Amino acid sequence: MMKHPTRLALVVVAALALAAGVALAIWDRTPPSADNLLALSLPDTKGDRQALGQWRGKVVVVNFWATWCEPCRQEMPEFVRVQRELGPRGLQFVGIAVDQPEKVDRFAKELQLNYPALIGGYDAVDLSQSLGNRLVALPFTIVINRQGRVVQTYLGPVKIDQLKAILSDLL
Amino acid sequence: MLLAVLGFAAALPAVAQVNPLPPDKAFRFSAKLVDARTIEARFFIADGYYLYRDKVHFAVEPASAGLSVPALPNGKVKEDQFFGRVETYRGDIVVKLGLTDAKPGQHVVIAAESQGCADIGLCYPPTVQRVTLALPEGSVVPAAPEGSAKKPWFN
Numbered sequence: 001m002m003k004h005p006t007r008l009a010l011v012v013v014a015a016l017a018l019a020a021g022v023a024l025a026i027w028d029r030t031p032p033s034a035d036n037l038l039a040l041s042l043p044d045t046k047g048d049r050q051a052l053g054q055w056r057g058k059v060v061v062v063n064f065w066a067t068w069c070e071p072c073r074q075e076m077p078e079f080v081r082v083q084r085e086l087g088p089r090g091l092q093f094v095g096i097a098v099d100q101p102e103k104v105d106r107f108a109k110e111l112q113l114n115y116p117a118l119i120g121g122y123d124a125v126d127l128s129q130s131l132g133n134r135l136v137a138l139p140f141t142i143v144i145n146r147q148g149r150v151v152q153t154y155l156g157p158v159k160i161d162q163l164k165a166i167l168s169d170l171l
Numbered sequence: 172m173l174l175a176v177l178g179f180a181a182a183l184p185a186v187a188q189v190n191p192l193p194p195d196k197a198f199r200f201s202a203k204l205v206d207a208r209t210i211e212a213r214f215f216i217a218d219g220y221y222l223y224r225d226k227v228h229f230a231v232e233p234a235s236a237g238l239s240v241p242a243l244p245n246g247k248v249k250e251d252q253f254f255g256r257v258e259t260y261r262g263d264i265v266v267k268l269g270l271t272d273a274k275p276g277q278h279v280v281i282a283a284e285s286q287g288c289a290d291i292g293l294c295y296p297p298t299v300q301r302v303t304l305a306l307p308e309g310s311v312v313p314a315a316p317e318g319s320a321k322k323p324w325f326n
Contacts, residue, residue, distance in 0.1 A: 067253060071292035135193055137293045156293040
């Protein structure tokens, strides 16, 4: 073995890389805390600040979106239906728009949005990065359980049937 | 060993359901000098991705070098329920930019802002990519032989 220090080094590097991969996979499976997100206070379309902490204890679905994001707009009517259906059981959708308040307001009215539309700005999306949105892309959706832990995230459109199943379990 | 690694990778939980490119790879930007006053700016848009025409903007740094931007090429017109008529780009787009007040030998930075989406159903916030160009000392630009330009293969 010692005759081939280079080979040994390669084996060690490979083993370390594998270990790092395993560690990352395990780390990825631990539901992270949503504390940083729930500590946010963001303006609604009227400019009134809303603390996300007010929904602590509910099952919260935070959806990062924008009017300039067509796939975001496409899935929102379904969110409206799910909020209507499961709201009474303790579900709270919260939309965080990376957008201008006027556009958000217009779209919210058009859609008859039945959950808060807050204005996030890019710093809010940056926060979503720490919750798994590595590309800082939209839509990005986070499911938070009653204990304030992130139990599921979706980059890109949610799988609505899967989301409903998860929510039924949590509620 | 390789098989073991592949098998291991397959066993990982599906953390991301989609595996999108980062925006600077989905909408790769390049710029090269055509002559001392003309820059060929290009977006290479990856398959399955598109840019919004009205979200493509160019700027030069320092601004004193002066940039003239022609009308951008026409995109594919789409009726958007919310925004009305929008134009999108796929494939490659090329824009010839003009430098109006640059000095010989000056270094200029071309900043290209773009915003687009992926067909798999996600959009990126506006992204700025920058390319630094060194203008020739004299008035004559040696013709760059095809393929001799530094390829950003590591990007």
